[in-house]
Amino acid sequence: MKVVTVTLNPAIDLTVRADHLQLGLVNAGHDLQMHAAGKGVNVASILADAGLQVTATGLLGDENPEAFERLFARKGIQDQFVRIPGGTRLGLKIVDETRNQTTDINLPGIQVSEKDLLKIQHRILDLAEEHDLFVLAGSLPPGIPEDFYFHLTLELKKLGKKVVLDTSNSPLMEGIKALPDGVKPNLHELSVLTGKDLHNAQDALEAVQHWRGFETLVVSMGEQGALFLSAGQAVQAIPPRVNVKSTVGAGDAMVAGLVTALSRGLDLESTARLATSFSAGSIQQVGANLPDPATLQQLQANVELLTLNPQVEGHL
Template sequence: MLQKKNMIITVTLNPAMDKTLAIDNFTLGIVNRVSNLRYDIGGKGINVSKVLKNFNVNSTCTGFLGGILEKTFIEELNSRGIDTRFIHIKENSRTNTKIVDTTKKVYTDINEAGPEISENELKMFLDEFGNMCNKDDIVVLAGGVSPSVPKDIYAQLTKIAKEKGAFVILDADGELLKEGIKEKPDVIKPNNHELVRLLNLESDSEKELIKAAKLLQSKGIANILISLGEKGALFITGENIYHSKGVKVDVKSTVGAGDSMVAGLVYSKLNNYEPSEALKFAASCGTAAVTLEGTKACTLEQVQEMFRKIEVEIKEED
């Protein structure tokens, strides 16, 4: 399908070079041998842009980049045909290490905190972001931030984008999510654990999650997509509750699965999918992503293959 003229803006405030190490029977306290190694430019917004490009959808990445990795990120994104409008910072962008135990099927992430962002660098970004946003753009705000960035940053960005008439998707955790929802983004995409933390739920049972999502709707968050890992996903939108059932696949890496789901939401909005179809497509993106190594972006063909396998049902609210 042809892409509409919306501009897609993905925001990654703490990008990282993802270094993925495959190790057979990873054991602490001894020398471990790496059986496979790969590097991927990462950060949740960047991952969304990578997937969208595979769907023939153009987007512009923004955020902060600095140090020896800045050139690598820009060159890699440009080589993929992805536009960049990052703010240059004085400190180094970070590296995150992912350890995949191929024997035990255990995945370990070792993530750095990220660089210091000065007040001037933050102001430059806010000004640039405001200049980028226009009516009917789709803005994806995704991922963590370095400790120096204020926890209400996503609230600030949501307010700026919505005042310009843009559609905002927020994928964050903890205080960033708690503060961000105060400005009522159009969609949020927590996983079950993130939603439990956000609202101090007693459990992550389906009933509790749906009740929580309905509460968020009453506060002005129109659409809530909750990823449930191998159990699928819930999409609460309008008056309806949709559930996509999980599909058993050979999991190679869970990194980037949620980002792929967000890319699926963007693609669904561009193509005016009905809610059940949007959930099915987003879930297909997430499922396809976990079958790939590292943060390799899924292709449209891989997603369409999963699309044929995933079932979506409408749930009745208790």
């Protein structure tokens, strides 16, 4: 299965690590790392590690594409990004290793012109000729309408393509109306979407169990793990204990795991194990990478699965 990841609002992440971060004071940082990022780029990077053929598209500022080009070359990812005038935004991540906390500061993306909007729409549909599954991930930059994922999902599904959506706020609210095959909100995104205060797997299950028309729904809940739903079946996957370096991109790794599982036609339990092992493996390092296959297998074996009973009968 050939996969395309779509990232309309990529970022160059600057990650600084410091112990006992104190806001408003002078802190000593350990080191600074720079990564090409953005949700779809992270997903592509992990899919490449998993051995899938992956093409990355989206919009990239023509002033600073080097970090992305290096990543794509290193991982064998086909670069189909549309270059647009300007510089790709920076995202700041401050990792406090003592408290295991990451603080994010995201800057808005480049204003997209009408002409570039048309270009990216054409590029994605051209890629549909030779690819099977599309991952639509992350926020939309200014100039892209909030129903962009909705219309794109409808068109791709009409062409017989599979679509996995991972976004938030109105692009998520609109996008899910087109019934993508896979969706992975986190608990917070699902709370915003449903207007309910959701705290755990039971809350999440009650919120989504009546949803229909999706192949797999995943609600991720940080260290509480994730809820996986498909065809009237629900499992909660509790991650193994790992040494956390950076939780940035934990969700992107889970999306990559979900896509890998879809490409292999795995059942729900194996999907939950695989996707959770991808997240657990990726948070042990800074950046979006998988550990070696042996470590990954070990992690998979140590995922705990709890079967939950949806109260509402029938298929998703």
